[in-house]
Amino acid sequence: MKTHTKYLKIHTENEKEIINITRAVEAAVSESGVKEGIVLVNSMHITSSVFINDEESGLKRDFMKWLETLAPKGDYDHHRTGETNADAHLKRTIMGREVVVAITEGKLDFGPWEQIFYGEFDGQRDKRVLIKVIGE
Amino acid sequence: MKTHTKYLKIHTENEKEIINITRAVEAAVSESGVKEGIVLVNSMHITSSVFINDEESGLKRDFMKWLETLAPKGDYDHHRTGETNADAHLKRTIMGREVVVAITEGKLDFGPWEQIFYGEFDGQRDKRVLIKVIGE
Amino acid sequence: MKTHTKYLKIHTENEKEIINITRAVEAAVSESGVKEGIVLVNSMHITSSVFINDEESGLKRDFMKWLETLAPKGDYDHHRTGETNADAHLKRTIMGREVVVAITEGKLDFGPWEQIFYGEFDGQRDKRVLIKVIGE
Numbered sequence: 167m168k169t170h171t172k173y174l175k176i177h178t179e180n181e182k183e184i185i186n187i188t189r190a191v192e193a194a195v196s197e198s199g200v201k202e203g204i205v206l207v208n209s210m211h212i213t214s215s216v217f218i219n220d221e222e223s224g225l226k227r228d229f230m231k232w233l234e235t236l237a238p239k240g241d242y243d244h245h246r247t248g249e250t251n252a253d254a255h256l257k258r259t260i261m262g263r264e265v266v267v268a269i270t271e272g273k274l275d276f277g278p279w280e281q282i283f284y285g286e287f288d289g290q291r292d293k294r295v296l297i298k299v300i301g302e
Numbered sequence: 303m304k305t306h307t308k309y310l311k312i313h314t315e316n317e318k319e320i321i322n323i324t325r326a327v328e329a330a331v332s333e334s335g336v337k338e339g340i341v342l343v344n345s346m347h348i349t350s351s352v353f354i355n356d357e358e359s360g361l362k363r364d365f366m367k368w369l370e371t372l373a374p375k376g377d378y379d380h381h382r383t384g385e386t387n388a389d390a391h392l393k394r395t396i397m398g399r400e401v402v403v404a405i406t407e408g409k410l411d412f413g414p415w416e417q418i419f420y421g422e423f424d425g426q427r428d429k430r431v432l433i434k435v436i437g438e
Numbered sequence: 439m440k441t442h443t444k445y446l447k448i449h450t451e452n453e454k455e456i457i458n459i460t461r462a463v464e465a466a467v468s469e470s471g472v473k474e475g476i477v478l479v480n481s482m483h484i485t486s487s488v489f490i491n492d493e494e495s496g497l498k499r500d501f502m503k504w505l506e507t508l509a510p511k512g513d514y515d516h517h518r519t520g521e522t523n524a525d526a527h528l529k530r531t532i533m534g535r536e537v538v539v540a541i542t543e544g545k546l547d548f549g550p551w552e553q554i555f556y557g558e559f560d561g562q563r564d565k566r567v568l569i570k571v572i573g574e
Contacts, residue, residue, distance in 0.1 A: 167303050167439045167574050169474040171542050202305040203436060204342055206476055206538050210549025212492045218399050219391060220348045224379035228388050229395075231379075236372065236508065243496035243503075252500050255491060259501075259533065261395065263490050266342050266402055266538055268434035270307050275432055277346025296547055298540035300475060300573065301436065302303050303439050338441040339572060340478055354535050355527060356484045360515030364524050365531075367515075372508065397531065402478050402538055404570035406443050411568055413482025437572065438439050 170198030170299040173210075178289035184226045185284045187216075187295060191267070192274060194297040201272045203301015208264035210296050213254035213288035215261035221281045233257040233287070254287035261285045269301055306334030306435040309346075314425035320362045321420045323352075323431060327403070328410060330433040337408045339437015344400035346432050349390035349424035351397035357417045369393040369423070390423035397421045405437055442470030442571040445482075450561035456498045457556045459488075459567060463539070464546060466569040473544045475573010480536035482568050485526035485560035487533035493553045505529045505559070526559035533557045541573055 172194040174187060191207055207216050219225065237260060242252030265282060268275040284295055308330040310323060327343055343352050355361065373396060378388030401418060404411040420431055444466040446459060463479055479488050491497065509532060514524030537554060540547040556567055 169573065171474075171540065171547070202307075204434060204476075206540055208538075208540070210552065212490065212549075212551050217395070218348065219395070222380060222383060224382050225388060225391060228378045228380050228392070232373070232392055237504065242500045244494060244500050246496050247494060252497060255497060256500070256504055259489070259491070262398065262534065264538060266344075266400060268307065268342055268344070268432055270434075275307070275434070277348075277430065277432075279348050280346065294549065296540055296549075298476060298542075298547070301305065338443075340476075340570060353531070354484065355531070358516060358519060360518050361524060361527060364514045364516050364528070368509070368528055398534065402480075402536060404443065404478055404480070404568055406570070411443070411570070413484075413566065413568075415484050416482065437441065 167302055168198060168200050172297040174295040176284055176293045176295060178286045181289050182230055183286045183289055186221055186281055187284050188282045191282050191297055195269055195299055198299035200269055200299050200301035203269045205267050205269055206264060206298040207282060208296050210294045213251055213258055214293060215258045215285035216265055216295060217261045217283055217285060218265050218280050220279045233260060236260055251288040257287040303438055304334060304336050308433040310431040312420055312429045312431060314422045317425050318366055319422045319425055322357055322417055323420050324418045327418050327433055331405055331435055334435035336405055336435050336437035339405045341403050341405055342400060342434040343418060344432050346430045349387055349394055350429060351394045351421035352401055353397045353419055353421060354401050354416050356415045369396060372396055387424040393423040439574055440470060440472050444569040446567040448556055448565045448567060450558045453561050454502055455558045455561055458493055458553055459556050460554045463554050463569055467541055467571055470571035472541055472571050472573035475541045477539050477541055478536060478570040479554060480568050482566045485523055485530050486565060487530045487557035488537055489533045489557060490537050490552050490554055492551045505532060508532055523560045529559040
């Protein structure tokens with residue numbers, strides 16, 4: 167059994183941003199030498215997400231507008247700690263923390279449109295994504 | 303370490319549908335010979351989901367009605383591409399892309415009511431579900 | 439390859455409750471002897487969740503209030519079976535069934551604030567969480 171661990175550094179220019187990280191995950195899988203297995207990709211932070219959807223700029227705007235309706239900025243109990251980002255915790259919950267992707271014949275075993283994204287909801291700071299490959 | 307990969311073909315009659323795929327996942331686990339490990343089950347498409355809940359027809363209707371309130375059909379930026387299914391991308395996000403299930407003593411290690419479902423939100427086309435078993 | 443399976447018993451005092459289970463998952467990883475791999479942690483029930491977020495009491499209240507707005511108690515088709523907990527099935531869907539966490543050098547490979555929680559939405563009954571460790 168082989169394992170491979172990689173940390174991807176991310177620092178967004180904007181507070182909220184969606185970044186395609188598919189190439190970085192593919193690179194980690196290639197480095198691992200794993201031909202059959204899985205790769206876990208997760209945000210290491212609790213106000214950002216890793217998710218799979220379509221690379222389309224309109225859809226990315228739709229996601230951000232939609233998240234604002236479901237988990238709006240506002241007054242939350244969490245803010246009594248001095249934080250002001252409770253909405254980012256909720257937005258991340260909708261989008262998810264992690265994805266697990268199959269590796270088949272050394273490649274991400276993806277459908278025609280699947281791409282991996284990092285979704286930032288409280289950015290402009292150093293963040294990390296964890297990539298863990300296991301298999302053989 | 304053993305791995306086993308299987309693709310499940312799905313083509314729904316309706317645009318939106320929830321299909322119980324537990325038996326197909328059990329069959330893949332049995333074929334794999336894996337006694338201890340995990341199985342990843344994911345939609346290979348970005349407008350459908352794999353999720354775990356209860357096999358109850360009323361609850362399935364509740365899920366569909368609820369998703370229509372949280373992620374309604376409507377006018378989205380994504381539709382400038384000619385697509386008309388942005389709501390299906392959002393509905394799938396709520397329900398999730400994938401599940402990871404433990405395999406113990408050769409079987410899905412499930413609680414009393416857990417069943418695996420494929421949730422289609424933009425159907426009437428050929429789709430696939432990926433089943434990846436890893437373990438020993 | 440090593441695997442380790444553990445069941446965590448949970449019985450909440452309240453109908454809805456969020457419980458930090460990070461220590462129990464760390465203990466299971468330690469017992470497993472796995473140094474590099476992953477751990478799956480999932481609710482074995484369909485009205486409760488396992489998720490990762492921040493240990494902060496205000497945020498936990500925010501989650502519960504927010505879930506009540508997105509998935510309120512009410513009249514659902516599921517209730518024709520005699521059940522009255524359809525809202526708990528929906529709340530659990532928002533929060534998620536499971537998490538998969540990387541194990542690196544024998545420890546949960548977490549960011550600075552990540553903690554694992556059990557979220558109960560239909561409690562006051564015996565429930566179980568499954569912890570499955572795989573790796574080497």
